[in-house]
Amino acid sequence: MTLSTIIILMLFIVIAFYYDIKFHIIPNKLILIFLPLGLINSIIVNQMEGIISSGLGFLVSGGIMMILYVFKALAAGDVKLFATIGVIAGIGFSLYCMMYTIVIGGILAIVILLFTRTFLSQMLSAVQHIGMSLIFKNTNPLHTFKATKATTMPFMVAVLPGALITLYYMYLA
Structure with missing residues (x-):
């Protein structure tokens, strides 16, 4: 990974982190700036291989996250x-960044639940809502749980360390 790629990537992630923490949104303007910037950088640095890697990165990463979004x-x-x-x-x-992000997100979620002393009640409530969804063959109880009782955190809290760990293990270690 070239220095220009690292700079573009870290700038994008830090700005996205700021917006997600402060406003709970990743602005479309940010995507519209960094998506073509990243593609242009890939083409300049790696020519045809850069186009293929960027295209696959877009499709596979976006596709996996789209499944989670659905x-x-x-x-x-x-x-x-x-x-x-x-x-x-x-x-x-x-892909590595996704893996580290999901692991870190899971660890952070457990820590948050343990330190807010709501772990047992949250788990019991979640099991109850899952059971109701299975009995009624309807996902409305799960949506109700998520909207009213689930503890959430900005995803960027896990993405930033996930990206830094990936950067370290792939290119610096």
Whole structure:
């Protein structure tokens, strides 16, 4: 990964982090700036191989996140975020980044639940809502749980360290 790619990637992630923490949104303007910027950088640095890597990064990363979005596991901004990361850094980086992000997100979610002392009540409530969804063959109880009782956090809290860990292990270690 070239220095220009690292700079573009980290600038994108830091700005997205700021917006997600402060406003709980990843603005479309940010995507519209960094998506073509990442593609142009890939073409300049790696010519045809850069186009292929960026294209695959976009399709695979965006596709995986789209599946999670369809199941309401994350928001649309997170799909756009990882599709853009895929364009900027390529498919290899984006897949590893996704993996580390999901692991970190899971650990953070458990820590938040444990420290807010709501772990047992949240788990019991979640099991109850899952059971109701299975009995009634309807996902409305799960949507109700997510909207009223689920504890959430901005996804960028996990993406930033996931990207830094990926950068370290892929290029610096």
